[in-house]
Amino acid sequence: MTSLTKKELEIMKVLWEGSELKPAEIQELVPGGVGNAALRSLLLVLLEKGHVQREKRGKAFYYRATTSRAGVFHSMIRQIANVFSGGSPRRLMAQLVENEDLSAEDVKELKRLLSDKEVEK
Structure with missing residues (x-):
């Protein structure tokens, strides 16, 4: 599982708590805010990493998390253990x-x- 940046994690948290959302809905819920262009770029990165999926409905895309909170947590803890505690x-x-x-x-x-x-x- 690929690692996530702070902003990517914030977006994932929003998706874990909100199921399927449009970018504008995600943008409203990201702590500290994120610009429209930056959000769309981050969503594409998360899509490429396999952490989210999107579905087009009418003119809008809806995004949902495909990796679980527990899976990301486990992966991050393993990375921390490898870096700071010899695994x-x-x-x-x-x-x-x-x-x-x-x-x-x-x-x-x-x-x-x-x-x-x-x-x-």
Whole structure:
């Protein structure tokens, strides 16, 4: 899966939350705004990367996400783990735990998630 830029991710987020949308509808929902020409260019890039599909209805194109939020998340986490943690998810999680200011509630929730994961095995 190809990586996504910040603006591409913002467009994908809009599509994940809005199903099929016309460019004008997407433009209204992109945080921080995006110009019409830039949006159309970004949509073409997302189309070429295989992250979106478009369908012509009358004079308008409707765009929808074809890659799932979970799939993109997993791909990005793998890239981050490869770059910062030698490809190890365990080392990536350890770095996050060590470097983030976690509350007691955060730690409790992490312990619960790990315990649930052990039970699954």
